[in-house]
Amino acid sequence: MMRVESHDRFSAVAEFDPVTGRLDEFSRASGAAADRVAPQGxxxxxxxxxxxxxxLGASLWIRIGVASRNLNDAGVEIRWKRSRGHSTLDLIDNGVLIAEAEYQPSPGGGDADPTPFAESEDWDFGLFVTAVLGSEGRRARIYGGAGEYAE
Known part of the structure; x- marks a missing residue:
């Protein structure tokens, strides 16, 4: 299990099993031991x-629904687009659409996020993912202080 944080709600964190896709969400306020571990995603x-x-290790991964891919693998790519107020996040593997999430981004605000500044990617998770993947520096640094995945 690894600790991941909600992109949408500052108060929510979760334990995530990358093998099964199981996600157990809890509140930061609960004081759970996992809340004291650096996030891995x-x-x-x-x-x-x-x-x-x-x-996971040296690689960035993404799971969309039941499809999971190593983003360092050749042929694996993420595509994001916005059209008519909706965003689409696609997972492509060797030219084949593996998974897609079509959604309406949050209008902003979140729940009690104390951050004094905001970017568009703060309210659109697909945009956040593509922004990280599009920047070698961010791609290398993100979740770098995280502990190792423990089964």
Whole structure:
């Protein structure tokens, strides 16, 4: 299990099993031991589809619904687009669409997020994922202080 944080709600964190896709959510206020562990990723529910973006070892991974892929593998790519107020996040493997999440991004605000500044990617998880993947520096740094995955 690994700790992942909600991209949508500051108060929510979860234990995530990358093998099964199981996600057990809890409140930061609960004082659970997992809340004191560095996060290894973020998650969001995009129009009901669970999406988890995380680091496992030296690689970044993504899970959209039941499909999970190593983003360092050749032929694996993420595509994001916005059209008519909706966003779409696609997982492509060797030119084949493996998973898709079509959703309406949050209008902003979140629940009690104390951050004094905000970017568009703070309210659109798909945009956040593609922004990280599009920046070699962010891609290398994100979740770098996380502990190792423990089965």
């Amino acid at each position: 973020h998650y969001s529910r995009l129009a009901g589809t669970l999406v988890v973006f995380y680091r």
